[in-house]
Amino acid sequence: MKGNCSAIEVESKLENIPVIINFITDTLDGLAVDPAIIFKVQLAVDEACTNVIKHAYSGQIGIITLTCELLDDNLVITIKDKGKPFDPRSVPPPDLEADLEQRKIGGLGIYFMQKMMDNVSYEFSPEEGNKLTMRKRLTPEKAD
Amino acid sequence: MDIPEKTVGNVGIIFLSGRLDAYAANEVEQKLNLLCAAAKANVVVNLKGLDYISSSGLRVLLAALKKVRKQNGDIRLACLQPYVREVFDIAGFTQLFKMFDLEEDAINSFKEA
Numbered sequence: 001m002k003g004n005c006s007a008i009e010v011e012s013k014l015e016n017i018p019v020i021i022n023f024i025t026d027t028l029d030g031l032a033v034d035p036a037i038i039f040k041v042q043l044a045v046d047e048a049c050t051n052v053i054k055h056a057y058s059g060q061i062g063i064i065t066l067t068c069e070l071l072d073d074n075l076v077i078t079i080k081d082k083g084k085p086f087d088p089r090s091v092p093p094p095d096l097e098a099d100l101e102q103r104k105i106g107g108l109g110i111y112f113m114q115k116m117m118d119n120v121s122y123e124f125s126p127e128e129g130n131k132l133t134m135r136k137r138l139t140p141e142k143a144d
Numbered sequence: 145m146d147i148p149e150k151t152v153g154n155v156g157i158i159f160l161s162g163r164l165d166a167y168a169a170n171e172v173e174q175k176l177n178l179l180c181a182a183a184k185a186n187v188v189v190n191l192k193g194l195d196y197i198s199s200s201g202l203r204v205l206l207a208a209l210k211k212v213r214k215q216n217g218d219i220r221l222a223c224l225q226p227y228v229r230e231v232f233d234i235a236g237f238t239q240l241f242k243m244f245d246l247e248e249d250a251i252n253s254f255k256e257a
Contacts, residue, residue: 014167021165039196039227046198050166096236105207108199108235115234 005069012053012062012081020049020066027068028075033138040116041075041136047109048079048088048132056083056130074118075136082129087122088113147175155186155251161193164201172201176208176219185217188250192223197231209241218242222250 008023010016021042028038045066052064065080094107114120119135145168149158156179164172179187189205209219220242224232232238244250 017165017167018163021163036227042196043198043231046165050198050200053166094235100210100213100240103206103210103240105203105210106199108202112199112231112234 005067007065007067009063009065012057012064012083014050014053016064017046017049017053020064021046023066024068024077031070031138033075037136037138041077044113044116044120044134044136045077045079047113048134051086051088051109052079052081052083052130055086056081058084070138073138075138077134077136079132079134080129085124086130087124088132089120089122145171147172149175149179152251153254155188155254157188157190157247157251159190159193161195163196164194164204165196165198166200169200169204173204173207176204177211180208180212180215180217180219183215183217185212185215186254187212187217187219188222188247189219190222190247190250191225191228192247194225194228197228199235202231202235202237206237206240218254220244220250220253222247 006027008020010019024042024045025038028041049064056062062081062083067078069076088110091107091110093111094104095102113134117134117136121133123131145160145162147158147160149156158175158179160172179185205219212219222244223246224243242253244253
């Protein structure tokens with residue numbers, strides 16, 4: 001990463017999901033991050049961006065801006081869009097114990113975001129739009 | 145995604161590879177719909193070549209499983225890679241799908257009464 005931050009801007013199309021994920025992988029590969037952590041970050045970013053692509057712009061094409069920053073030992077990823085306000089934390093978690101018939105088809109994406117990352121926060125402003133911030137510690141906590 | 149398929153006896157096998165994200169999910173959904181259309185469809189999905197799956201991929205597999213089970217068929221999974229297996233575990237999908245380490249075992253499982 002140049003300095004401690006890199007960024008990408010793409011149109012909100014499903015075909016850009018691999019572009020976004022390659023950006024994340026290239027950035028984290030360059031930092032020699034553990035592959036298990038890269039996988040988790042990829043999945044969280046994928047889910048977040050897929051939600052924006054599918055819902056934020058009501059079928060129209062908009063812009064998604066993603067930044068990736070290293071702060072101390074924490075990776076901080078922000079995903080911004082100017083679509084309709086949507087707080088992913090407002091979605092209830094899926095019922096993981098439900099049997100096949102009761103099991104709902106959707107709802108897992110946000111759950112994965114929260115499971116894969118250490119922290120997920122959300123802001124909205126009329127000027128900036130939606131801003132989702134996800135944090136992940138890159139090395140395990142040292143045991144005392 | 146290129147999705148090869150083959151038939152062994154009355155079992156249809158498809159091979160998924162690369163990444164099953166929201167972009168690839170539509171194509172996989174169409175393929176599964178074709179395979180699962182018949183009554184009592186027996187389908188094995190070989191995931192040996194699959195490096196990655198997101199909730200969109202899980203959604204497509206779950207929808208197909210619901211459909212095929214209503215028609216007395218089944219979809220069974222083979223050769224899951226570790227990270228993909230972890231995603232299934234976190235989503236609670238391990239209890240929904242029968243999974244096998246080897247494709248042959250998945251195919252043979254349809255022979256059992």
